[in-house]
Amino acid sequence: MVKMFVIMAYDVNVERVTKVLHVGRRYLNWVQNSLLEGELTNAQFARLKADLHKIINEEEDSVVFYVLRRQEYLDKQILGLEKGGQTIMI
Amino acid sequence: MVKMFVIMAYDVNVERVTKVLHVGRRYLNWVQNSLLEGELTNAQFARLKADLHKIINEEEDSVVFYVLRRQEYLDKQILGLEKGGQTIMI
Numbered sequence: 001m002v003k004m005f006v007i008m009a010y011d012v013n014v015e016r017v018t019k020v021l022h023v024g025r026r027y028l029n030w031v032q033n034s035l036l037e038g039e040l041t042n043a044q045f046a047r048l049k050a051d052l053h054k055i056i057n058e059e060e061d062s063v064v065f066y067v068l069r070r071q072e073y074l075d076k077q078i079l080g081l082e083k084g085g086q087t088i089m090i
Numbered sequence: 091m092v093k094m095f096v097i098m099a100y101d102v103n104v105e106r107v108t109k110v111l112h113v114g115r116r117y118l119n120w121v122q123n124s125l126l127e128g129e130l131t132n133a134q135f136a137r138l139k140a141d142l143h144k145i146i147n148e149e150e151d152s153v154v155f156y157v158l159r160r161q162e163y164l165d166k167q168i169l170g171l172e173k174g175g176q177t178i179m180i
Contacts, residue, residue: 007156009099011122011173032101032152034124049169056170062122063169066097066156073163079139079153080146083101 003039005071008048010034012061020063023051032083039071093129095161098138100124102151109145110153113138122173129161 008028012020021030027048028036040048045067052063068074098118102110111120117138118126130138135157142153158164 007097009122009125011124012170031154032099034101035099035154049167052169058170061170062173064121064125065167065169067165067167068158068163070163073158073160075157077139077155077157079142079155080102080148080151083152 001041003041005068005074006038006040006045007066008036010063012056016055016061019055030084091131093131095158095164096128096130096135097156098126100153102146106145106151113141120174
């Protein structure tokens with residue numbers, strides 16, 4: 001099963017933050033406020049987007065996905081406190 | 091000059107949000123709340139981190155960087171409203 005690495009960052013109306021986070025955490029790992037990451041298959045990614053489509057307001061809310069075929073392409077660094085997920089400290 | 095693609099996501103105390111955003115925007119493009127992206131050289135990236143080190147509280151604040159050698163490795167998608175920067179709508 002081919003998986004890709006997905007970064008999800010959301011900027012949504014405060015009324016919908018809890019719902020968006022709840023859906024996001026069903027698929028991805030929480031990193032910090034408004035940010036999740038993890039490995040998904042194409043099917044899982046499609047379901048995540050479909051679930052989010054049902055709860056966001058397209059006129060107000062924004063959910064950005066960065067998708068990478070392979071996690072090896074990515075170097076992750078954190079300044080300050082590591083609030084969640086696996087990472088490399090610098 | 092070799093450039094890399096940098097995604098910066100921050101989760102900082104509300105007192106420091108404006109300062110962190112101000113520093114971030116000197117180097118990167120604003121995408122949405124708590125999220126910036128753009129191309130940087132190694133030297134620019136080092137200066138960005140040094141500037142941020144001066145203003146964040148390492149015990150409370152978290153700034154996460156995802157760094158990619160080449161932007162081609164990345165597929166960016168947005169659900170809902172595109173709040174800033176260049177992107178592919180879905």
